Amino acid sequence: MRKQCEGSQAVAEAVALCRPEVICAYPISPQTHIVEGLGELVKSGDLAKCEFLNVESEFAAMSVAIGASAAGARTYTATASQGLLFMTEAVYNASGLGLPIVMTIANRAIGAPINIWNDHSDSMSQRDCGWIQVFAETNQEALDLHIQAFKLAEELSLPVMVCMDGFILTHAYERVDIPSQEQVDAFLPPYVPRQSLDPDDPVSIGAMVGPEAFAEVRYLAHAKQLQALDWIPRIAAEFGQMFGRDAGGLVRGYRLEDAQTIVIALGSVLGTIKDTVDELREAGLKVGVLGITSFRPFPLAAIRQAVQGARRLVVLEKSLAVGIGGIVATDVRMAIDGLPIKVNTVIAGLGGRAITKASLHRVLRQAMDEQLEPVHFLDLDLGIVNRVLERERAQRRTGPIPEQILRQVGAVASRIA
Amino acid sequence: MDAQIKFYQTGTFTVGNRLLAPEQRSVQADMERTNSLNSGHRACQGCGEALGARYAIDAAMRASDSQLIAANATGCLEVFSTPYPETSWQIPWIHSLFGNTAAVATGIAAAMRVKGRKSVRVIAQGGDGGTTDIGLGCLSGMFERNDDVLYVCYDNQGYMNTGVQRSSATPPAARTATTMAVGKEPGNPFGQGKDLPRIAMAHGIPYVATATVADLRDLERKVTKAMAMHGARYIHIFVPCPLGWGAQAQDTIKLARLAKETGIFPVYEAEHGEITQVSKIRHRVPVEEYLQPQRRYAHLFGKPPLVATIAKIQELADCNIRRYGLLEAEGS
Numbered sequence: 202m203r204k205q206c207e208g209s210q211a212v213a214e215a216v217a218l219c220r221p222e223v224i225c226a227y228p229i230s231p232q233t234h235i236v237e238g239l240g241e242l243v244k245s246g247d248l249a250k251c252e253f254l255n256v257e258s259e260f261a262a263m264s265v266a267i268g269a270s271a272a273g274a275r276t277y278t279a280t281a282s283q284g285l286l287f288m289t290e291a292v293y294n295a296s297g298l299g300l301p302i303v304m305t306i307a308n309r310a311i312g313a314p315i316n317i318w319n320d321h322s323d324s325m326s327q328r329d330c331g332w333i334q335v336f337a338e339t340n341q342e343a344l345d346l347h348i349q350a351f352k353l354a355e356e357l358s359l360p361v362m363v364c365m366d367g368f369i370l371t372h373a374y375e376r377v378d379i380p381s382q383e384q385v386d387a388f389l390p391p392y393v394p395r396q397s398l399d400p401d402d403p404v405s406i407g408a409m410v411g412p413e414a415f416a417e418v419r420y421l422a423h424a425k426q427l428q429a430l431d432w433i434p435r436i437a438a439e440f441g442q443m444f445g446r447d448a449g450g451l452v453r454g455y456r457l458e459d460a461q462t463i464v465i466a467l468g469s470v471l472g473t474i475k476d477t478v479d480e481l482r483e484a485g486l487k488v489g490v491l492g493i494t495s496f497r498p499f500p501l502a503a504i505r506q507a508v509q510g511a512r513r514l515v516v517l518e519k520s521l522a523v524g525i526g527g528i529v530a531t532d533v534r535m536a537i538d539g540l541p542i543k544v545n546t547v548i549a550g551l552g553g554r555a556i557t558k559a560s561l562h563r564v565l566r567q568a569m570d571e572q573l574e575p576v577h578f579l580d581l582d583l584g585i586v587n588r589v590l591e592r593e594r595a596q597r598r599t600g601p602i603p604e605q606i607l608r609q610v611g612a613v614a615s616r617i618a
Numbered sequence: 619m620d621a622q623i624k625f626y627q628t629g630t631f632t633v634g635n636r637l638l639a640p641e642q643r644s645v646q647a648d649m650e651r652t653n654s655l656n657s658g659h660r661a662c663q664g665c666g667e668a669l670g671a672r673y674a675i676d677a678a679m680r681a682s683d684s685q686l687i688a689a690n691a692t693g694c695l696e697v698f699s700t701p702y703p704e705t706s707w708q709i710p711w712i713h714s715l716f717g718n719t720a721a722v723a724t725g726i727a728a729a730m731r732v733k734g735r736k737s738v739r740v741i742a743q744g745g746d747g748g749t750t751d752i753g754l755g756c757l758s759g760m761f762e763r764n765d766d767v768l769y770v771c772y773d774n775q776g777y778m779n780t781g782v783q784r785s786s787a788t789p790p791a792a793r794t795a796t797t798m799a800v801g802k803e804p805g806n807p808f809g810q811g812k813d814l815p816r817i818a819m820a821h822g823i824p825y826v827a828t829a830t831v832a833d834l835r836d837l838e839r840k841v842t843k844a845m846a847m848h849g850a851r852y853i854h855i856f857v858p859c860p861l862g863w864g865a866q867a868q869d870t871i872k873l874a875r876l877a878k879e880t881g882i883f884p885v886y887e888a889e890h891g892e893i894t895q896v897s898k899i900r901h902r903v904p905v906e907e908y909l910q911p912q913r914r915y916a917h918l919f920g921k922p923p924l925v926a927t928i929a930k931i932q933e934l935a936d937c938n939i940r941r942y943g944l945l946e947a948e949g950s
Binding site for chain 1: 684685686687689690696697700701702703705707708709710711712713714715717718721722723724725726727728729730731732733738755756758759762763
């Protein structure tokens with residue numbers, strides 16, 4: 202059924218179609234509308250056989266999810282930003298215990314300074330936590346990825362994060378195709394846990410493991426993620442057959458034929474990048490785009506395969522590994538190890554700063570002209586940064602930095618070129 | 619088991635199971651008891667926590683007809699019972715983290731509810747650190763939502779698993795690794811700490827009880843009573859720790875009894891925030907009798923003894939006696 206709705210509502214309906222049995226909710230922007238939608242569906246009775254719990258923190262949300270999943274229930278929650286950090290200990294625990302929880306991340310920046318807008322710092326901070334991480338490009342894909350996520354999670358007994366850009370997707374009204382309950386039921390069978398807490402078959406879950414076996418347990422977590430490299434395309438193909446549209450998979454190329462420069466990115470910014478690339482192609486430039494859908498596991502072989510003919514990669518990422526630069530770019534370099542391909546990292550969109558076609562045109566042309574520095578910060582106002590640095594050199598008690606910068610920026614914090 | 623059994627010929631509450639009708643005998647006296655926490659675990663000699671857990675969980679198993687799932691906080695109980703690949707637990711049991719046990723139990727209870735397995739009951743358990751400190755947020759949330767979970771706290775008054783550090787359940791003047799017996803106010807400061815049973819009561823939950831491992835029949839009775847109820851329930855068990863307290867392994871029961879008989883640890887029950895039953899002191903004793911056998915209080919009995927500090931501890935015990943009406947004469 203086609204429907205014009207908010208991205209969060211689309212995800213809520215998709216999750217409901219997956220017949221979750223336990224949903225834990227704790228509010229944090231920009232995720233909140235998703236659990237609000239689900240809460241209403243449960244309370245109204247439209248989503249039957251589901252427990253909706255309002256908990257006291259994200260740490261509790263993931264912990265309740267752990268208990269519910271370990272007891273054999275299909276379990277869902279959603280969070281973002283500080284909330285993801287607050288539940289971090291339980292996030293690692295869920296994957297360590299092999300519990301197939303599905304969680305939406307409405308990607309948002311991490312403070313300080315506090316910022317509610319979109320970037321990928323939150324989920325990137327959890328890249329090594331053992332969860333599968335998939336990124337949605339559109340609201341339709343966010344909806345579709347959730348349906349795939351439950352199947353993937355339960356197949357592998359691994360938790361899955363479905364990452365979608367906060368506000369840009371969660372709060373955008375778009376037309377989406379919402380499948381029928383019959384279709385989803387045919388695609389997603391009832392959950393049969395590999396392990397569960399059951400008085401009829403008592404097991405101990407979460408025992409202490411010492412040096413004699415810890416490495417093997419951790420290696421199995423890695424091996425399962427590598428299995429996911431096979432399962433993700435398989436499930437995406439099955440989904441495509443049943444629902445008649447492409448969604449998910451490991452990576453997705455756009456105009457890669459004969460491309461000498463390939464832009465790599467994740468999430469909703471791929472739309473703007475594709476528009477820019479269309480215009481550059483019209484100008485005769487050999488540019489293409491590679492979107493990464495599966496960030497964990499990281500599809501080394503698929504990326505290498507897709508970009509091996511290129512001369513240059515521009516990895517545009519909405520996150521920053523402070524002290525080194527890019528996070529995605531570092532992983533991409535591993536994928537192209539040994540190939541004569543230059544990599545530029547472009548840090549963009551931090552804290553919700555708009556990534557415009559104008560800026561993309563400029564930075565891509567600079568890259569193609571060999572004029573782009575290895576790690577470039579898109580639309581960074583170096584004047585402001587240098588004035589702050591100068592002030593710090595000149596005096597000891599400079600006071601809080603963000604306030605000084607905001608004073609210089611003026612009334613509009615987010616300026617669109 | 620609700621009826622108080624007195625053996626006047628000996629003047630004790632000692633469990634004389636042979637003198638009782640089978641249905642009055644303790645859970646532990648039952649040859650068919652579940653041994654939920656089985657032998658072979660690695661608790662220290664004289665461990666009050668292992669004893670409390672054994673009685674509490676076996677009683678809960680009997681009360682639930684063996685339809686029980688337990689969530690366990692990180693801590694001594696978790697570590698000594700499940701070094702991989704061995705486990706002492708004969709029941710479905712999960713350890714997730716230190717501070718989330720109440721929430722994990724909430725999740726299990728939600729899963730059982732949604733699956734229509736009404737007969738399956740859920741217990742969460744942890745030490746005082748996992749309960750009064752790091753786990754308090756999740757515990758308070760579980761209480762406030764009145765989730766169908768019985769939470770059992772084994773209170774040995776400190777972080778014993780990590781090497782005897784202070785928790786918010788450590789009593790005043792007690793020496794721990796982070797409140798050493800040095801300086802002007804040796805040991806744990808006065809005027810700090812949490813009274814978790816009262817915090818639980820303030821949530822208005824259906825049932826709160828305190829107990830000690832000195833009166834195991836009382837403990838079994840309270841667990842059985844709690845299991846007959848639904849919603850959030852809390853039992854706080856006083857469990858001496860020979861290692862952490864510097865006490866003799868054979869003194870665990872004696873110290874637990876003295877904690878009650880001095881008034882230092884009030885033993886009572888409360889329903890929906892109101893106290894409904896108090897265990898009276900039978901032979902009132904001064905706090906010195908409780909303090910002196912424990913090396914964590916050795917600095918109070920040096921040369922010269924810290925008389926004023928001991929008097930302050932006596933004041934706290936007297937305050938409990940007045941507040942809870944712990945003496946027969948003051949009855950309630």
